[in-house]
Amino acid sequence: MRAPLRSVFLAPGQRLTAASNVACQQEVVNLSKMRGIISYIRVSTQKQGHSGLGLEAQRAANAQFASREGFAIAAEFTEVETGKGADALDRRPQLAAALADARRRKCPIVVAKLDRLSRDVAFISGLMARKVPFIVAELGADVDPFMLHIYAALAEKERRNISIRTKQALAAAKARGVRLGNPMRWRTSVRPTVMRKRCGRS
Secondary structure (H helix, E strand, O other), X not given: OOOOOOOOOOOOOOOOOHHHHHHHHHHHHHHXXXXXEEEEEEEOOHHHHHHOHHHHHHHHHHHHHHHHHOEEEEEEXXXXXXXXXXXXXXXXXXXXXXXXXXXXXXXXXXXXXXXXXXXXXXXXXXXHOOOOOEEEOOOEOOOOHHHHHHHHHHHHHHHHHHHHHHHHHHXXXXXXXXXXXXXXXXXXXXXXXXXXXXXXOO
């Protein structure tokens, strides 16, 4: 791992010594050697986007990865959009822009977790076919594309399992007599009925 960069500060009236001059020159060399990388962060819902919590966590993870691995974040693209569906890329203009920028800069794209790209194997394969390297911060820089396909397949299977468990839980709740749906809709539908009864109308 590349040694951390040092900053050289001069007090008022202090002259730049030979040692500090060498340090400054080395600083410039180290900065010029840093590789560029594109940061892509995504949340699925507007609520997550407004809270900023999911976005900030991903931003911090990408920044820590870049610092640790000697990358410099050249640009960041932020998206609030679901990753589901065959047309996911068409509905994610920021990801498309990140791909274009990465091709122009000839650098990879980093995401905090693989599911920030997608949990769909076909979608991940399609992205890789665009010849832009993707790095998943939590997996590390050395994970090859084959392993990313494996991780994507596991993520897709987990998504299906979550869907099955959710449907089973809802069916069980409905069988127990639990009223499903948005409680706000219940209130708006019940209020007119209550008012009619109070007024003696059916």
